[in-house]
Amino acid sequence: MYQAVIGVEVHFELSTETKLFCRCRNSFGEAENTLCCPVCLGLPGALPVINSRAVEYAISVGLALGCRVNSSTRFDRKSYFYPDMPNEYQTTQAFIPICVDGCVEYELDGEVKSVGIHEIHLEDDAGKLIHSDNGTRINYNRAGVPLIEIVTEPELHTAEETVAFLEELRLRMSYLGISDCKMQEGSMRVDVNLSVHKPDQPLGTRTEIKNLNSFRAVANAIKNETQRQIKVIENGGTVIQETRRFDDVKGVSTVMRSKETHEDYRFFPEPNLPPMYITDAQIDHIRTNLPEFASKRQKRLCTYYGISSADAKIITADRLVADYFEAVASLCDQREAANRIVRDLMQKQRETKIHITESHLTAEKLAEIINLFVSDRISRRTSREVADVAFCEPIDVSDYIEKNGLFQITDEQVISDAARSVISENAAVVNDYRNGKSAAFSYLVGETIKRLNGRASPQIVNKMVDLMLKSNKNL
Ligand SMILES: [Zn+2]
Known part of the structure; x- marks a missing residue:
């Protein structure tokens, strides 16, 4: 019986105001090549300066994932040529990553599991190639945007475990509020390293799968690659170390390139940037400002507000929804608040693609509606209808109920x-x-x-x- 051995490398774009080594704005969706300067375009003589906010963000990620923060660290050049990279090298941390040795607990089917974090490093992003029928354009707006790469230990074994871990990781990142975490926009990118072996035998040769832009694609790619490698071995062949691209639509992977070795990149220390020294006081300061993460918050919402664990889990899956719930619950019946948010508003959010917190239904308005229902002034049905309207239009709740004759007769x-x-x-x-x-x-x-x-x-x-x-x- 074969077992898959899986490790993931996850990149997150950090949502800093400016890029990692220059003052260009870090923003998605702007006109092409408008957020560039001599530094991020790699022009001769331009000198990089480290963005201290990006360093703080990377430290906070490390602390959120149980890592040790290295007190001294530095940047290195990873040389390779590709048209979207103006410098002809990526500035990364090959030798002394900013954070190491973490551990993340995640839940799968009610069971708590864990995976080690090998390291987290800070690096700059490349630009973007835009292919069309008329040729290929390059947009350098993204060049120099800060990225963190989180590298796990190869301690995952199935598609389900990997996705459950990635969900927990994305949740923590969203609670930190330092990345958009959108896979479809590329602000969260996942590469999978996978090999198969029989548990009593040495590890097999691994391949790397890139181009995964959804959790579904991650799961499909893992299942597909596990079967592919088993077949190769069963047919008497050998798995070749290579980078593969997975096509989620066709459900097949193809070879992108044979895997480069470390030497191919000619890593060496970046001469234009000084080493960074991180003090215990800095780390402590960042640690005290970490948010209350979802799993802890879920437990608190259950005990403090008396809502069900299932509802608390749905509410805390989005930090902004959890904040919204607490604002509503402080003004009205708490279980009713949870009920409305989980049963009605999440559905409305999916239908309209408008986030609850960006709708017209403020926490105060929802609480007002709930209070009118609880005190029997309006029926449950009316309360749901009014909330539905108030979600999309800036109505005055009482006025609307009055004008439409929706108050109940209680005389x-x-x-x-x-x-x-x-x-x-x-x-x-x-x-x-x-x-x-x-x-x-x-x-x-x-x-x-x-x-x-x-x-x-x-x-x-x-x-x-x-x-x-x-x-x-x-x-
Ligand atoms: Zn720049």
Whole structure:
């Protein structure tokens, strides 16, 4: 029985204001080649300066992943030629990465597992090639954008484990708020290293799979490559160390290039940048400012607000949603708040592609709607309808309910008058009720609500019909 041995290299673009070694703005989707200067274009004589914010971000990632931060570190040149890289080398950390030896716990099917983090290093991104029928253009806006590369130990074994780990990793990165973490825009990129062996035998030769732009593609590529390597070995062949490209649409991988060795890159220390020294005080300062991460927050939301663990998990899967929930829950019934967010608003968010926090339904408005429902001023159905409208339009909640006649009738006198006439007109049904037919009671309640144009509070109607039937035995 073969086992796959998997390690991943995950790149995140850091959302700093400026690039790693120059003052050009770091921004996605701007006009081509407008965010460039002599430094990020690699012009002769231009000198890089380290962006200290990027260094802080990298340290915070290291601490979030349980790493040790190296007190002295430096940058190195990784030489290779590619048109999207103006310098003809990438500035990276080949020898002394900023963070090492971490460990991340993640959950799969209710079981807690862990994977070691070998290292995290800081490096600059390349530009982007844009291929079209008329040829290829190069956009250097991305050249010099800070990246961190997180390298795990080869301690994963299945597609499911790898994706569960990547989800946990993305969640922590999003809680840190230092990267957009969007795979489809390339701000999170995953490369998979994979080999297969029989557990009692030495490790096999690994291949690297690139070009994975969704978790689904990661899972498919792992399954595909595991089977491919097993087949090669079973047929008496040898797995070749190479870099492969996975096509998720066709479900096949093809060779990109035979794997370069370390020597091919001619690594050497970057002469234009001084070594960096990181003090314990700096590390402590960053550590104290780390956010409360999702798994911890999930537990707190359960105990503090009394919501279910399943709801808390959904809410904390997005830090902004969790913040929104806490803002709503501080103003109204907490379980109802969780219920609305998980059942209604997440659905609305998917449909409209508008994030809850960017909708018109502020935490205050949602709490107002919930309070009106809990105090029986509006029905559950109305409360959902109003929330739905308030999500897309900047309405005043009370005004809207008033104008549309959606407030429930709660006046006991009005309700008992209606109930009385319904009861007196339905002698046969009242008789059925006396003979123990429970459906007869529901019918009388329904008729009373109908008589009040469907706007009466069902609880009060129930109470009034019940009182009336009991007190007028001879009715
Ligand atoms: Zn620049």
